Amino acid sequence: MNVLTRQQARSRRRRNRNWAISLALLLVLGLGVELLLQQFALRQFDAHQQRLTARAGEVRAVLLSELNATLHLATGLASYIGARQGEVHPPELQPWLDGLLRRGRYIRNIGLAPDNRIVFVYPLAGNEAALGLSYPDLPKQWPAVQRIIASREPGLDGPLPLVQGGNGLIYRVPVFLRDDSYWGLISTVIDFDRLYAEVERAARQLGLVIRLRHRDAADGELIKGIAAVDGAPAVELTVRMAGAHWRLGASDAHAESPQLGWLRLIGWSLALAISALIGLTLHSQHRQANLLLALNHSQRQFRQAFEMAPQGLALLDPQGRLLTVNPTFCRLLRRSTEELLDQPLAHFADPQLGVGLDAVLGAADGQTGRSWQGCLFDAHGEPVDVELSAAVLGHSSAAVDGWILHVQDIRESKRLQRLQNEFVATVSHELRTPLTAISGPLELIDSGALGEVPEHLRQMLQIARHNSRRLGLLINDLLDIGKLEAERMPIACEALALQPLIEQALQCNQAYAAEHGVRLRQVGGCAERVRVDGQRLQQVLSNLLANAAKFSPAEQEVEISSERRGAWVRISVRDRGPGVARAFHGRIFQKFAQADASDSRQRGGTGLGLAISKELIERMGGRIGFDSTEGQGATFWIELPLAAATAQEQSA
Numbered sequence: 001m002n003v004l005t006r007q008q009a010r011s012r013r014r015r016n017r018n019w020a021i022s023l024a025l026l027l028v029l030g031l032g033v034e035l036l037l038q039q040f041a042l043r044q045f046d047a048h049q050q051r052l053t054a055r056a057g058e059v060r061a062v063l064l065s066e067l068n069a070t071l072h073l074a075t076g077l078a079s080y081i082g083a084r085q086g087e088v089h090p091p092e093l094q095p096w097l098d099g100l101l102r103r104g105r106y107i108r109n110i111g112l113a114p115d116n117r118i119v120f121v122y123p124l125a126g127n128e129a130a131l132g133l134s135y136p137d138l139p140k141q142w143p144a145v146q147r148i149i150a151s152r153e154p155g156l157d158g159p160l161p162l163v164q165g166g167n168g169l170i171y172r173v174p175v176f177l178r179d180d181s182y183w184g185l186i187s188t189v190i191d192f193d194r195l196y197a198e199v200e201r202a203a204r205q206l207g208l209v210i211r212l213r214h215r216d217a218a219d220g221e222l223i224k225g226i227a228a229v230d231g232a233p234a235v236e237l238t239v240r241m242a243g244a245h246w247r248l249g250a251s252d253a254h255a256e257s258p259q260l261g262w263l264r265l266i267g268w269s270l271a272l273a274i275s276a277l278i279g280l281t282l283h284s285q286h287r288q289a290n291l292l293l294a295l296n297h298s299q300r301q302f303r304q305a306f307e308m309a310p311q312g313l314a315l316l317d318p319q320g321r322l323l324t325v326n327p328t329f330c331r332l333l334r335r336s337t338e339e340l341l342d343q344p345l346a347h348f349a350d351p352q353l354g355v356g357l358d359a360v361l362g363a364a365d366g367q368t369g370r371s372w373q374g375c376l377f378d379a380h381g382e383p384v385d386v387e388l389s390a391a392v393l394g395h396s397s398a399a400v401d402g403w404i405l406h407v408q409d410i411r412e413s414k415r416l417q418r419l420q421n422e423f424v425a426t427v428s429h430e431l432r433t434p435l436t437a438i439s440g441p442l443e444l445i446d447s448g449a450l451g452e453v454p455e456h457l458r459q460m461l462q463i464a465r466h467n468s469r470r471l472g473l474l475i476n477d478l479l480d481i482g483k484l485e486a487e488r489m490p491i492a493c494e495a496l497a498l499q500p501l502i503e504q505a506l507q508c509n510q511a512y513a514a515e516h517g518v519r520l521r522q523v524g525g526c527a528e529r530v531r532v533d534g535q536r537l538q539q540v541l542s543n544l545l546a547n548a549a550k551f552s553p554a555e556q557e558v559e560i561s562s563e564r565r566g567a568w569v570r571i572s573v574r575d576r577g578p579g580v581a582r583a584f585h586g587r588i589f590q591k592f593a594q595a596d597a598s599d600s601r602q603r604g605g606t607g608l609g610l611a612i613s614k615e616l617i618e619r620m621g622g623r624i625g626f627d628s629t630e631g632q633g634a635t636f637w638i639e640l641p642l643a644a645a646t647a648q649e650q651s652a
Contacts, residue, residue, distance in 0.1 A: 014286050022279030026271055033267035037260055045233065053235045055206045056250035060237050062202045063195075063248065067156075067241050070104045070190055071171050075154060077110065078173040078186050086175070086183045088112060090120065097122045106198075108168055108191045114184035116145065129163045135185070141170075148243075149174050149182065156242035159192040159223060167192045171242065196224050208250045215245040225249070312386075312407030315393065320344050320361050323402065332386075332409055334378040345405070350375040353388065360390045360403070373410065385411045491533045491619050495643035498569060499526045501534060502560060505541035512546055517554030520545060526562040528569045529643040536616045537640075540624075543609040544573040544636050551577035551634075567642050568623075574635040580628040588626070589614045613638075 077100065081088060101107055101123070109127045112120040116135040121127045135145045141157070148155040158169040169190040175183040196212070203210045211225025215238070223246070234251035306313055312329035314322055325340050333340070333348060346354045353374025375383040387410045393402040506520050513520045541560075548558040556576040563570045580588060589610050617624045617638050628634035 011286070011290055014289075015283075018279065018282035018286055021282060022275050025278060026275035029271035029274060030268060033264065033271055037264055037267065040263070041260060048233055049235060052208075052233060052250060052252065053237070055208055056210075056235050056237050056248065058206060059199060059203045059208060059210055059250060060239055060248050063199045063239060064241060066106065066195055066198065067169075067190075070106055070188070071154070071156070071242060075173055076100075078154075078175050081112075081175050081183065081186065082177060086114070086177055088114075088120065093122070104188075106191045106195045108162075108166075108189040111187040111189070112184065113187055116184060118187065133163075145172060145185065148172050148185075152176065154242050156244040158190075158244075162189065169195070169244075192224075200225075203250065204253065207253050209253050211249040212239075213247055213249070215247055312405075312409070314340075314345070314405045314407065316345060316361075316390075316403040316405055318361065318402065320346060320357060329407060332378070332384060332407065333376060334380065339379075348376050350377070350383070353386070356388065376407075384409065385414050491536055491616070493531045493533050493620055495529050495531055496534050498528050498530050498562060498571075498640075501532075501537055502526060502541070502562070502571070505538055505545060506560065508538070509542055509545040509549065513549035513558065516549050516552070518549040518552045519557045520549065521557055521559060523559050523561040526569070528562070528564060530569055530640040531643050532620050532622075532640055533616075536620065540613040540616050540638060541571070541573075543613045544638075547609065548573050548575035548577070548634075548636070551575060553577065564642075565639070568639045569642060570637050570639045572635050572637040574633065576633045579630040579632055579634050580626065581630055585628075589624070 077096065080096065097110060100110065109130070110122050111118045111127075111130055113133075113135065118130055118133045121130050124131075135142050141160070144155060144157045152174055154171060154173040156169055156171050159167040160170060162168045169192050171188040171190060173186045173188075175186060177183050200210060209226055211227065212223045214223060234249055236247045236249045239246040239248050306324075306326050309326055309328060312332045313326045314329050315324040317323055321342055321344050322340050323342075325337060330337055330340065340348075345357060349357065353372070353376065356372030356374060359372075371387055371389040373385070373387045376386055378384055387408045389406045390403045391406075393404055502522060506522060510520055545558060545560070552558055552575045558576075559572075559574045561572050561574075563572070614624050617640075621641050623639040624637070626634055626636045
């Protein structure tokens with residue numbers, strides 16, 4: 001027990017270790033999957049950022065090209081004024097300014113501000129509010145104007161809200177005359193809203209959403225555009241133009257995060273599959289080891305049982321040679337193990353046992369369960385009565401690997417059976433003579449041959465006659481069963497008409513049925529001929545009819561009928577009694593078998609009638625059985641071969 005417990009504990013530890021290894025492997029593989037996915041996501045992000053940066057660069061190029069074209073025109077006007085020494089004649093400027101407005105799509109107006117005061121605006125319509133503005137009076141714009149004048153370089157400011165409405169970029173060009181004196185400013189107002197709309201249209205064509213803000217603006221303060229979604233890929237490019245410094249942000253209009261879900265699912269599925277495969281392999285190895293341990297344990301137990309068995313046991317090869325024998329088998333034949341091994345069992349057997357052994361060894365399908373009897377001869381040549389049964393040790397599709405033979409010494413049981421049979425036969429014969437001497441006078445007295453019997457004695461005489469008849473039936477049954485077991489009962493089958501046999505059985509049993517208040521009748525007729533022993537069939541039918549009458553309620557009928565079934569004829573006896581209890585079905589044809597001892601004693605019977613009927617029917621080549629539902633009566637039937645049927649038809 002301690003060894004088994006230790007083995008079980010080791011088995012549990014190995015099983016837990018295998019599960020731990022499988023789980024650890026799953027975690028390691030899962031971590032590897034996540035690392036690979038992270039690297040893949042980073043590479044996808046870098047590639048996406050590069051593509052996004054390239055498209056954002058195209059948008060920035062559009063913005064710069066549109067601004068450059070517009071600012072270049074305004075710079076040319078400053079050169080014109082400087083060449084004229086600051087003398088401006090509106091009629092002369094009219095064609096010039098018309099050309100500027102046509103070529104500069106986004107120029108909203110051009111203003112001239114000598115001494116930093118706007119005195120001329122073109123076109124004037126819609127821009128009247130700009131006339132007369134003095135930059136020193138504009139605290140939000142004057143610092144930028146001062147920086148431009150000081151640097152002597154053009155400057156781009158904005159976007160700023162315009163007094164004319166809307167937002168604009170203001171491109172201011174300081175004008176210096178030839179004597180290096182400061183003349184004033186040329187202020188070109190660019191329609192920022194239209195310019196940004198054009199840039200935004202170009203961005204949409206590239207699948208981008210853009211935003212523009214000052215370089216120093218805090219996060220979230222936009223000049224124009226929509227703020228980026230948190231976590232969405234985005235880039236920012238610097239835009240420098242004439243002193244203006246902006247940041248152009250861009251992100252995908254339809255940003256899609258990398259679809260890692262299916263990759264993660266595949267990766268974890270592979271990790272789980274690999275872990276499960278390795279776990280199953282470890283589990284299989286563990287189970288194989290347990291099976292080997294169990295096999296070794298089973299082999300030890302089998303060996304111990306084989307050696308210590310009180311019956312003889314032997315292992316045979318397919319040819320019937322002895323491979324192994326146990327000590328009991330050696331003692332049974334009074335031979336040593338060396339004398340028996342590798343010897344055919346048939347060398348120690350009589351012909352009857354050899355025939356049974358050949359039948360078992362020659363079975364093509366290897367099915368066993370059949371027992372047979374015979375004699376083995378011991379070392380002194382003395383016969384040993386044995387009963388043998390064989391079981392297959394291993395059976396493949398090609399052949400049987402071997403047999404295990406069970407050998408039971410039945411000498412004592414045969415001796416006791418013989419004594420029992422002799423005792424029953426002796427007692428039966430000894431009882432028959434005095435019984436005849438008793439029943440004969442009782443018949444004479446009851447019939448009145450010796451004079452009138454007083455009424456008070458008639459009932460006692462009937463009881464005596466009835467019991468003497470029962471005793472006679474018991475003796476006859478005992479003699480019959482003894483003859484059947486000793487195979488000394490002659491049975492001569494011949495072709496006979498069945499109808500006369502049925503009629504005779506009914507006639508002979510009508511009186512017995514009348515005693516129980518039961519009627520016997522035949523349902524239909526029978527024109528078939530069967531191969532039977534007429535006397536023995538009468539004995540069987542009498543048993544079935546008597547049992548049916550005995551267990552049927554009074555005023556009921558017992559029916560006998562016949563039916564042809566192929567090469568057979570079935571004779572059925574049906575009663576209306578209590579039926580056969582389900583627990584008694586398997587023992588009903590055994591000797592001395594009675595469903596209820598108290599009820600059977602009240603109704604009479606030896607318990608041998610059905611056993612004798614089964615033996616007689618089977619020896620005549622027939623079959624016997626019954627159908628019964630408890631509480632609904634019973635139908636006992638026998639099947640007999642037709643006289644003209646061949647052996648092949650009967651087997652079918």
